Amino acid sequence: MALLISGFCLLTVTERTTKAKHIQFVSGVSVIVYWLSALLWDFIIFFASCCLVMGVIKYRKFDIYVTDYHILETMLIFTLYGWSAIPFVYLISFVFSGNTSAYIKLLLLSYFSGTFGFLIGEIIENKKLTSISNTTRTVVHNSLLFLPNYNLAKCVSQYTTIYKMKILCTTLKKHPIYLNCSKENTEKNIYSLEEPMIGKYLIDMSSAGFIFLLLIFFWETTSWRLRTFLNQCIYFGIYKRYRKDIVSKELSGQSEDEDVQNERKRILEQPQELLDSIVLIKELIKIYFKCPAILAVKNISLAIQKGECFGLLGFNGAGKTTTFQILTGEASPTSGDVLIDGFSITKDILQVRSRIGYCPQFDALLEYMTAQEIMIMYARIWGVSEHQIELYVNKWLNSLELESHADRLINTYSEGNKRRLSTAIALMGRSSVIFLDEPSTGMDPVARRLLWNTVTKTRESGKAIVITSHSMEECDALCTSLAIMVQGKFMCLGSPQHLKNKFGNIYILKVKVKTKDKLEDFKRFVTTTFPGSVLKHENQGILNYYIPSKDNRWGKVFGILEQAKEQFDLEDYSVSQITLEQVFLTFANPEKASSDDENEVP
Numbered sequence: 310m311a312l313l314i315s316g317f318c319l320l321t322v323t324e325r326t327t328k329a330k331h332i333q334f335v336s337g338v339s340v341i342v343y344w345l346s347a348l349l350w351d352f353i354i355f356f357a358s359c360c361l362v363m364g365v366i367k368y369r370k371f372d373i374y375v376t377d378y379h380i381l382e383t384m385l386i387f388t389l390y391g392w393s394a395i396p397f398v399y400l401i402s403f404v405f406s407g408n409t410s411a412y413i414k415l416l417l418l419s420y421f422s423g424t425f426g427f428l429i430g431e432i433i434e435n436k437k438l439t440s441i442s443n444t445t446r447t448v449v450h451n452s453l454l455f456l457p458n459y460n461l462a463k464c465v466s467q468y469t470t471i472y473k474m475k476i477l478c479t480t481l482k483k484h485p486i487y488l489n490c491s492k493e494n495t496e497k498n499i500y501s502l503e504e505p506m507i508g509k510y511l512i513d514m515s516s517a518g519f520i521f522l523l524l525i526f527f528w529e530t531t532s533w534r535l536r537t538f539l540n541q542c543i544y545f546g547i548y549k550r551y552r553k554d555i556v557s558k559e560l561s562g563q564s565e566d567e568d569v570q571n572e573r574k575r576i577l578e579q580p581q582e583l584l585d586s587i588v589l590i591k592e593l594i595k596i597y598f599k600c601p602a603i604l605a606v607k608n609i610s611l612a613i614q615k616g617e618c619f620g621l622l623g624f625n626g627a628g629k630t631t632t633f634q635i636l637t638g639e640a641s642p643t644s645g646d647v648l649i650d651g652f653s654i655t656k657d658i659l660q661v662r663s664r665i666g667y668c669p670q671f672d673a674l675l676e677y678m679t680a681q682e683i684m685i686m687y688a689r690i691w692g693v694s695e696h697q698i699e700l701y702v703n704k705w706l707n708s709l710e711l712e713s714h715a716d717r718l719i720n721t722y723s724e725g726n727k728r729r730l731s732t733a734i735a736l737m738g739r740s741s742v743i744f745l746d747e748p749s750t751g752m753d754p755v756a757r758r759l760l761w762n763t764v765t766k767t768r769e770s771g772k773a774i775v776i777t778s779h780s781m782e783e784c785d786a787l788c789t790s791l792a793i794m795v796q797g798k799f800m801c802l803g804s805p806q807h808l809k810n811k812f813g814n815i816y817i818l819k820v821k822v823k824t825k826d827k828l829e830d831f832k833r834f835v836t837t838t839f840p841g842s843v844l845k846h847e848n849q850g851i852l853n854y855y856i857p858s859k860d861n862r863w864g865k866v867f868g869i870l871e872q873a874k875e876q877f878d879l880e881d882y883s884v885s886q887i888t889l890e891q892v893f894l895t896f897a898n899p900e901k902a903s904s905d906d907e908n909e910v911p
């Protein structure tokens with residue numbers, strides 16, 4: 310039984326740690342539906358296994374458990390045990406982060422709570438041991454009653470004893486002295502609440518099942534509020550009191566960047582209704598209260614409108630994923646609030662969850678399903694009507710070219726295909742805002758283009774998209790506005806073009822010189838005509854220059870190069886603007902960028 314029951318933690322732990330459960334909640338599955346459906350399925354497996362056990366008992370001729378309708382009594386004991394033990398395993402599984410360790414530890418717990426619990430119970434009930442006080446007896450006995458395996462062990466042992474006694478009393482002509490074969494004793498109802506009958510243990514198992522389920526629902530629905538309360542009122546309260554210097558310096562929310570500062574002012578000064586935004590982040594702070602405390606998000610404010618694709622850029626550890634986790638209701642904020650479609654994540658997390666689509670950084674897929682099955686499941690969760698489901702799912706499989714893999718188990722997919730599927734699941738829902746955490750990781754260039762097209766179409770349909778990516782090309786292609794995050798703070802904010810105009814003080818000139826003789830002359834020409842220019846790269850007559858844009862308008866640069874084309878026998882040339890990547894490097898790594906600047910464009 311311990312082997313079987315402990316196995317029911319495997320899926321629940323896997324779905325929680327891979328975030329597949331979170332994605333289901335985000336897609337609209339309620340806590341009650343999630344846990345009751347898990348319980349129903351596991352109970353069916355448990356019941357089928359019990360039927361097999363009964364078959365073995367019958368085959369081995371343990372008649373006491375099967376003859377004279379005893380099979381129903383035995384099945385009742387097993388059924389009530391399953392009812393209490395499965396939710397018990399679910400509840401305990403919350404403390405584990407790996408399914409294998411959870412299985413082994415729960416197996417040991419079930420086994421020892423059955424055997425040692427039974428032994429301890431016997432010792433406690435032994436009235437001859439006068440050294441044990443009555444209070445200790447009551448406390449230990451009542452505690453043991455919460456363990457399903459103890460109740461099962463007691464039921465089976467007492468059931469066996471009672472029926473063996475009844476058989477001996479009816480078959481033996483002369484009763485041994487230890488047998489009480491009085492009519493009163495042999496005709497006692499086995500379900501009586503008195504010792505040594507089993508009624509008490511059956512009632513305990515039935516009520517324990519309810520209690521464990523209630524505790525699971527309570528934990529799932531209020532743990533968020535509890536964590537938010539602890540974070541905001543207790544930990545942060547203490548932190549603010551003792552680390553005033555850090556709070557005023559790092560968490561004030563003031564920014565040197567004009568756009569970031571203006572956005573903050575707009576959000577704080579204007580009423581929320583006037584902002585008309587689908588995502589509204591107000592002075593969001595996240596501190597991981599470890600030793601030392603990690604300031605992951607340092608007072609950011611932002612409004613995202615419908616039909617906007619907002620990009621969150623930053624180096625590893627900048628705080629992007631933490632921000633995403635808060636926005637999707639996975640992590641609780643330390644201070645500040647986020648409104649999604651007008652609902653606050655600190656107060657209405659359930660409303661928030663049903664309005665978002667989420668593709669986490671690591672794929673949260675149920676790997677024992679096929680792509681078709683998982684997408685049908687999510688389509689049903691999103692409320693797509695049964696006759697439209699096939700069309701709907703095929704449309705999304707099609708949009709990311711997953712049809713050829715649709716009938717294969719997800720655990721056989723490549724990383725890139727898993728990423729495509731995760732993104733398709735996030736996009737397919739009827740959510741108002743979609744969060745994509747590095748969606749194109751591991752995708753080939755064709756898949757990436759497909760993803761970009763699909764994301765753009767989704768954005769154009771009126772949804773808001775928030776994306777993190779390490780690909781500047783991707784952000785340039787997709788984002789209508791973006792922010793670069795460094796050490797938890799926004800360093801700049803605006804459309805890609807705005808940022809390039811604002812921070813790009815160089816042009817990139819690429820030239821191919823036909824004849825070698827004129828190469829050195831051309832180099833001298835560039836150095837004198839564009840003071841401050843730097844030759845970045847040279848290879849077989851192809852020169853790559855950075856030239857300062859200050860005092861050099863586009864027209865002037867092109868005019869000069871048109872003249873130089875004939876003079877220096879240039880085969881071809883191009884002048885382009887600074888790329889987003891160069892803007893990113895300037896912000897994300899100021900020290901490196903400034904040293905680069907010194908070297909490159911004085």
Ligand SMILES: Nc1ncnc2c1ncn2[C@@H]1O[C@H](COP(=O)(O)OP(=O)(O)OP(=O)(O)O)[C@@H](O)[C@H]1O
Nearest residue numbers: 597599603605623624625626627628629630631632
């Ligand atoms: N659960 C956690 N406990 C403690 N610190 C954490 C936790 N999660 C993140 N951090 C810390 O918070 C900071 C921000 O991390 P986060 O994962 O948000 O960065 P990121 O920008 O998403 O990085 P990446 O690009 O690598 O995904 C880092 O210093 C990280 O070490």
